[in-house]
Amino acid sequence: MTASAIARLDAAVLQKPDATTGYLEQLFSRLFLGLVYPQIWEDPVVDMQALQITGDDNVVCIASGGCNMMSYLTAGPASVTAVDLSPAHVALGRLKLAAAQHLTDFAAFYQLFARADMASNRALYARYLRDKLDVDTRTYWDARAPFRRRISVFQNGLYRHGLLGRFLGAVHLVGRLGRVDFTPLLTARSLEEQQAFFDTQIAPLFDMWLVKKLAGFRAALFGLGIPPAQYDKLAADGDGSVLPVLRERVRKLACDFPVRENYFAWQAFARCYDPSPDASLPPYLRAGNFAALQDYACRGRIVNQSLTDLLAASPSGSKQCYALLDAQDWMNDGQLNALWREITRTASPGARVIFRTGGTEDILPGRVDASLLNRWSYDPDASALGSAQDRSAIYGAFHLYRFTG
Structure with a gap:
């Protein structure tokens, strides 16, 4: 990876309030040079309901897994312009964009990104996609890392x-140590059955000595993409412990x-998407959306830089939708x-900003200068609805702001 990629990650992550935290932040930064999220863990259905994207909207977002x-x-x-500080996420996003533009058969697109486990996928890549990629992306996917x-x-x-x-693999290992098989949860026919399974099978895992011990280490949640600063916010919500x-x-x-109806649950408890014909999937992997995706994929791009730097190079009043994921939890x-x-300079009247927080509280009041934040209106009803409906369930809250000018 290039020195510039490392420098961008360090600038985003390193706060160094003390020596131990500084070491952990540096470790976390280096982990983000590789692939972190093969799938993004924010619910796009919630995003799209809040953003109300139209044909006139220029969207900027953080890419993560690109979903x-x-x-x-x-x-x-x-x-749609996506940014990401991980070169691996940029390569994954560009591969998805290329596939949407050059794979004419939905079955092939589904095989590559929904199944993502078939021997013929390598030939699919070589025949239809490899020569359509930019040099950096092609080099990334062709490289050996480390044995293949x-x-x-x-x-x-x-x-x-x-x-x-790998984090979810470790979770399943803990499940096996606790003699828990997640299959009955995936075949449950009601919310009552799901609740009963959680109460009797999953909840006791949190009482295991190993789980309690691991939860006390800030590095234990690196696999969820949670840096030390965000870990501390989670612990504050749990009165000093992330476990509750x-x-x-x-x-x-x-x-x-x-x-x-929850593909996030399938990813967590089965480590794949539901293979059923009527399975829950991200919108871009649904057959009914493939024609639209083919039509509009040429309007997407992804770059390896910070969102602040991207916006600094954009004209004033040129953006209408901003999706920040949980990136602000990392920031000083x-x-x-x-x-x-x-954001305020590039926003057009009526622009929308969405983001998540690891904790339950909105982190902007008292931290963002009032002269900026007063130009935005917080939507408490839409934020509460988004928080309740986000199927990924990993965040404390969802937030929506509208630009009032």
Whole structure:
């Protein structure tokens, strides 16, 4: 990876309030040079309901695994520009964009990104996609890392790879140690059955000595993409411990939505998407959206830089939708204000900003300069609705702001 990629990650992550935290932040930064999220963990259906994307909207977002960028494109916006500090996420997003433009058969597109575990996927890549990629992206997928070419992850289960995939693998190992088989949860026919499974099978895992011990280490949640600063916010919500917070969010994931309608639950408890014909999937992987995705994929792009830097190079009043994921949880006050100066400058009247927080409280009041934040209106009803409906269940809250000018 380039020195510039490392520098961008360090600038985003390193706060260094003390020596131990500084070491952990540096470790976290280096982990983000590789693949972290094979799938993004924010619900795009909630995003799109809040953003109300139209054909006149220019959307900017953080890419992560690229699922939301691709899903936003199905709404037919004027453009979607995604940023990410991980070169691996940029390569994954560009591969998805290329596939949407050059794979004419939905079955092939589904095979590559929904199944992502078939031996023929490597040949699919070589025949239809490899020569359509830019040099950096092609080099990334052709490289050996360390024993086989990176593109082979699509042959043996993309969603078992990356930092998140390995974290979920460790969760399943803990489940086996606790003699828990998650299959009955995935075949449950009611929310009552799901709740009963959580109460009798999953909840006791949080009482295991190993789980309690691991939860006390800030590095234990690196696999969820949670840096030390965000870990501390979670612990504050749990009166000093992340364990009760994690327990409640796993409960929400397992119990608050019918499991057949929640592909996040399938990723957590099966490490794949539901293979059923009527399975829950991200919008961009649904057959009914494929034609729209093909039409609008050319309006998407992804770049390896920070959102603040991207906006600084954009014309004033040129953006209508901003999706920040949970990136602000990583930021100090200076970084937050720099970002919101550029958001406010580039926002057109009526622009919408959505984001998540690891904790339950909105982090902007008292931190972002009032002269900036007073130009925005917080929507408490839409924020509460988004928080309740986000099937990923990993965050404390969803937030929506509207630009009042």
